[in-house]
Amino acid sequence: MGKNNNENKIETHIISVTVENRFGVLARISGLFSARGYNIDSLCVAETDDPSVSRMTIVVKGDEKILEQIYKQLNKLIDVIKVQDLTKEDHIERELALIKVNTPSFTERQEVMQLTNIFRGKIVDVGKKTLTIEISGSGSKINAMLELLKGFGIKEIIRTGKIAISREFEKKGG
């Protein structure tokens, strides 16, 4: 009777977790994921406007059953205040990347600057033979930028992982 015939459709989810801003909380959460064999794609943590509360954005892959367990297990932790699966609602997601690109000649430098402009990035550091670009946006935008920059030779790259927030929309009536 519909037992365990869940179609193991693996999907990426962005989970926003508000937690008590205490030492050990990150370890509790990452420990939960590793102990139960869930994979984290990325994880971002920072304090919120209330210094006693931190917010984590965790990107995970899993089927519906795993996601349900992740949601419940997170809620079970005493320090977890709220768990939200942002992929289930309208949301905005952003990621930031810093990319150091080889630009040995003037023309290469020109090209990279143009690309940066098109992607609404910023040049944040200039070396003799490198440029460092700051770019933010969705994961796919950053991937596209990286793809284009590959030809120049990427020296170093750092990505923050996704952060996300739900969209505020006008309530009808009332």
Add this chain to the structure above:
Amino acid sequence: MKGAQIFVECLKREGVEVIFGYPGGAVLPLCDVLYDSGIRFILTRHEQGAAHAADGFARSTGKVGVCLATSGPGATNLVTGIATAYMDSVPIVAITGQVATHLIGNDAFQEVDITGITRPITKHNYLIKEISEIPRVVREAFYIAKTGRPGPVLIDFPVDIQRKDGEFYWPEKVEIRSYRPVYEGHPLQIKKAWELIRNSKRPVLIAGGGVVISNASEELKKFVEKTGIPVAFTLLGLGSLDVEGDYSLGMPGMHGTKYANYAIVESDLIISVGCRFDDRVTGKIDEFAPNAKIIHIDIDPSAISKNVEVDIPIVGDAKNVLQKLNEIAEKLKIDEWIEKIKEWKRMYPLRYERNGLKPQYIIEKISEYTKGEAIICTEVGQNQMWTAQYYKFKKPRTLITSGGLGTMGFGFPAAIGAKVANPDKIVIDIAGDGSIQMNIQELATAVFNKISVKVFIINNCYLGMVRQWQQLFYNRRYAFTCLEGSQPDFVKLAESYGAIGYRVSTEEEFDKILPKVLEEKEKVVFVDCRVEKEENVFPMVPAGASLNQILDGIA
């Protein structure tokens, strides 16, 4: 007041009467305050014993059990006990000393990151960093341990804060914004559940440890009487109702009764109350109750749809939800089903052959003599399964056994804890010759403190359950499971500690000493029962098989 004094005052306010523990460098200030605090301190001979004793104390009463150990090895020795309590949802508070705060992280002498180590096996844990936190932490620890789905909480208490001066205060209320357990089942879900129940033709109720924990026996009894639904009891659910009642199917699962397993396989509705569908209960998960809808009542949302997919989940306290169900429950028309079950019960009773001294016989006799009134602790393995099968449990909190973790060495110290909490009851540990040796040092604790527990060692000179698997699935290659020739003389051993020791090897000998053992009021008694060596626990569903593939050892 010093930190240690504040801490002990908090324990008193929480109503702590007994602590099981072991001293050490990092708990010296605490022990010094406890010395004349009025709280009874029971010195065990190993910290693991202290954790299990606190567990036995908690399971037999429903109160929070408390154990204490020093930093480093003291703390790590508690780990098995904490994990045992965690798996079976037992409320204990474990207190560990920690090196001074300025030394934490320096690999100091006897330093270990015990909050890190116990994170996955505690419901929550704390490292006290400021003296001002003590009352809040202690209050929260006890609150978290005993509310919702209970579990162990650890408090790590650095020795310098124990010595510091501070102010005592008592928070009247516990406010944890992120922790609000749900007790009330959702009314709509309860209504839906009843609709399913009402229309079912072959319902089976599975009563788990949650029924015992939430003290829901009365409510369950009423529900079963009102509806006439047959009940199977998981290992930890045994005792929630009289197992000899007409409604009873005994225990399901790997070593469950045939009729419980057949009933589950053929049922069209499973109502699980406080049971998490452990693999030892379900057998092969895809073939568990293939034709049944499932109603799952559990206080822990994460237990629902974890192992089997559930049709109607009800998150709430078993007692509470059963009360609500009882308001609408009525007699079901399931006579045909009941007849079928009666037939199964007639055809497949639990049985064993009476030749030589059999473990089953020992447990039956203990059961008859104590009339289900004793508190029965077990170790883990064959002794545990025979106890579950042949002791006629009647009341909740009378079986104390490590179900989830399956910890050998649990029963004896747990019995000590249970006896401390229930001095007027007969407390028995049914042990194996392997597991009793895992915490045998606690003989000193029991004898010195006149904690008169009775230990029956089902001695077959083997690590019997593993040997049974080797016999059935590994071609009788008894790798590392034979204890023949390496055993102590249990009688002399008991006597050397100041306990009474008996040895029996026939039914007559056993019958003769049984009343003497159970009527002994003061002393600890060890009975070395030399049983038939290769007796197996049957019926048996092999690991990974479905519940109707039951092996039966008797032709």
